[in-house]
Structure formats: C-alpha cells, structure tokens
Amino acid sequence: MAQLSVPTQQLSESMNVLREKSPNIPSPCLPVSNPTRSYWLSENPLAKEGSTGPLASNDIDICIIGSGITGVSCAYQLARLGLGAFEKQIMILEARDFCSGATGRNGGHLTPNPFLEFHDLEKTYSASEAIKTFEFERRTVQTILRFVEESRIAQDIDLVTGGHITLFVTDVEEEIARRDFEAAIKAGLMLNDVEWIDKDDMLERYGTHYPGVRFSAHNLWPLKLVTHMFQVAKDALNLHLHTSTPVLSISRNKGGGRRYTLQTPRGLLHADYIIHATNGYAAYLLPQMHGPTGIIPTRGQVVAVRHSPQRGREREELRKVSWDANEGFEYWFPRPSRTFEEDVPLVILGGGREAAKKTRYELYVSDDSACNEVVGKALRDFLGSLYDGGQEDQRRVEHEWTGIMGYTKTGDPFLGPVVLDPDHPVPMKEYEGQYLAAGYNGHGMPRAFGCAEVIASMLLADMQGKKWIIPDWVPERWLAWKNKDEHIAVCCQ
Secondary structure (H helix, E strand, O other), X not given: OOOOOOOOOOHHHHHHHHHOOOOOOOOOOOXXXXXXXXXXXXXXXXXXXXXXXXXXXXXXXXXXXXXXXXXXXXXXXXXXXXXXXXOOEEEEEOOOOOOOOHHHHXXXXXXXXXXXXXXHHHHHOOHHHHHHHHHHHHHHHHHHHHHHHHHOOOOOOOOEOOOEEEEOOOHHHHHHHHHHXXXXXXXXXXXXXXXXXXXXXXXHHHOOOOOEEEXXXXXXXXXXXXXXXXXXXXXXXXEEEEOOOOOOEEEEOOOOOOOEEEXXXXXXXXXXXXXXXXXXXXXXXXXXXXOXXXXXXXXXXXXXEEOOOOOOOOOXXXXXXXXXXXXXXXXXXXXXXXXXXXXXXXXXXXXXXXXXXXXXXXXXXXXXXXOOHHHHHXXXXXXXXXXXXXXXXXXXXXXXXXXXXXXXXXXXXXXXXXXXXXXXXXXXXXXXXXXXXXXXXXXXXXXXXXXXXXXHHHHHHHHOOOOOOOOOXXXXXHHHOXXXXXXXXXXXX
8 A cells, every 4th residue: 555645643733833823824815816826716707896997886785705605605695594685785796706705716625524523522512512613514515415416507507416425534533423422323313324334345346545535525616506596585685696705894984874984995985884705804894803712714725637446346336436545634526527438537626735834724825826836746646556556657747726725723614693702702882784795615605505595694683683592403612613622602592
C-alpha cells in the first residue's frame, strides 16, 4: 500500500491552531476582486446582474448581504413563508459576481453527516441535542431534494444520487467512527442506510485498501441550484440583485425612517432588516466576529482532475459515488459522464489543507486569488496514492481554484440575531433587526438552506410583532451563540 500524499491524524492539531489567540491575526477584509477561476462558475448567467447603473432603490425593507446558498435561500424561504403578500422590497447585494463565494467554489457535495462526532456532541450537550444536529442536516437535504423534484431541475443541476463513502485511513479514525456509530444507535438515531465495508471488500469493489462506511448522499452543480432558487424567489417577491456592490459599512440611524444605512461604492442604502450571509467574510461588517471566538476565514483548494481507479469491480458505481477520507480533509466525486464510454471521468477533488503547516492549515487566509503550491501538490498526488499505489499524473489537472470557508471553534454555525459578543451573547438594540447565518466549517450545503429557513421565520415573526418559537428540529445551541465551555444561552424571541 502506497503512502498517502497527505499527512494523517491532523484534525485535532488543526482545531488547536484554530482556537489559539494570536496578536498576528490578519484584519477582516472584503473578498478580493481577482479570484481564481472556479470550474463551477464557467456558466453563470447572473454573474453581472445589476452591476451597472443606479441601484433599483435606496430605500428597502430587507437587505441580504451575500448571494451564495445562504443569501439566496433566505430570499427563497421568505417567499415560501409568504412575504410576498406584504409587498416588501428586498435587495441582495454581492461584492463580486453572483454566487462567487464559497458556494461557487466548493466541492459540489450534498452530503449530510450520518453520525460522525456523535459521541462528543452527546457528551458535551445531550443525546437529544446531538440527534437534532444530524436530523437537521437530513431535513435540509430532503427539503432541497424536494425543491429540485418539484422544480424538475435534477438534470439541469447535474444531480447525482450515488451515495457517499467515508474512508478511514488510520485505525484510530475507524475506532472513533465505530464509537460514534454505536453511541448514535444507542441514542436512537436512525442509521438504516449505513453500510460498513472492510478493507478487503473495499479493495475488491472500489479499488482502494482502506475500510469505510457508505450511506445515502448526493452531489450536484451548486451554482445552478442557487440560480434556479433565485429565479423562484424573484418571481414571488419584489426582489432585486446587485452584483459588484460590496457593503462597506453599516450605521444605525438615530432619527426617523429606516433603521440602518448601508454604505456601498454605488451610494447609500437604507433598510430596516439586514441578513448577513457572508460566511468567512462576516467579521468585516461585524468586528465582534473577528478571531477565534467568531468566524475564521479559511482557504480551501479544489482541483478538477482526470482520474479513473485501475481496480474495483463496481465500475459503474465508481462513476456515481462521492467520497471523503482522512478525517474529512479530502473530498471528491466524479462528474457525471454524458456517455458511459467516456474513458476517464473528471473528478472534483478538494482538500490538502493538512499539508499546509507553514500557513497554519490555511486558517485566517481570506485571499482566493491564488493557490497554495504545497496544497496543490498534495491534491495532485492524492488519488494516485489512494487508489493506484502510485502518484497522480500532474498533467491531468484541468482546473484549480480556491475559495474561502468560515470555521468556528465549536464546529457549529452562528445562527440568529446579531449580538455584541459571541462569548457573551446578549442581544443589543444596536443590532436590532440584523441576522446572521454563517460559519459552516466547510459543510454548508447540508446546513445553509435549513439555517435560512430559521432566519426567514425569525424575521417574519419580528415584522409581524409575533413571538418566534424555536422549531423542534433546530439544535438550540446554534441559536444560543454559546461558548462550548460556558454554555451561555440567549433567548431568541
């Protein structure tokens, strides 16, 4: 068995680095203007939407900052929950092209976590809270799939129902996974679709020596999903999109009129409600989110590479299944082949951060205009070292790009009203009417759409003067904005 091209058992160390307080943390910034070219953004009909001319209005009800899956899902959920009947004006502002942030630069997976980390979540919080974490992701994925089915866009967005395999590249990793599985079963989490595959069976079926688990999952073209979602929202709402329009600052108005003034390079904008859907860039407008207690910008790197395992009898399945390995650091899947005769599929492969020790796992890196050569080398060699016992042919890489994720010290997103201090989460009048859904830790596709539903329901309740009731499917610690150690709760009403 060849040695992997990436170091193993790095998750714990990377989390330690993430939690460190350092005086050398870079200041928050806006997205750079010259990002690398993502494979997913090659077809983007809304790329420059609303980027020229005057803003549609300078006086609106709701401003959504960010046009990725969170921001667009918020607009969609507001439409679904009936905001259209209130004749409110909504505007989505995007600093660069439409959906050009993490959603347009990710790995293309729609994969709920089946049970991994269950033991620690149960120990830290409770069995019921741990179960909600996994059921939230399942529910989110199912509602996205329902939207896709009802909209009849499965083929348009290249939806693949091929399942997912998590490989365990060390004995320790497998032991921890089995502990999580047993704890989840004991607590009552339904795991009927999980199949454990030993290393011999994995080699025979899929051509790699490592054991793993297989479970239900999907992959797709993220930008195309978000584009369809935007069109549905636009048809139902008084909704405008302005790309190339970064928000430079937000100030609270002390007089009458709208609550907030937003400064942009194209003029001032006044709004009553603001939704921050900015993920790794959240701290630019919310300085309290800067540093290890908030949301840490983290650069991810992805390649599109031609590769086909040389072994494995499940040849057709190998063209559909998605994968991750090495504590989730690496993740990949083959793009759908238009014909089965296509010799070597194009594989979307992300990861390699654990090889970037000099840049501290790419934590606090918010520049997606460049690629890390060390990470790129690790990715180029990864599939060959995993499947074929050799090194990947570097000439087969067709695309390479980076994107900025948002990481948190707890692994949980920040969800709900903006507060003054994440470690001491007391809602302040200074931020009344502002909401945040961000910090997905590289796992936004099975979370953001559900988080957007929560934000939309909160905003509508406030707009109607009603008390917001926490849905029973939402992990309450996400809403509490509480430190894992302090367990400080806040009432979101």
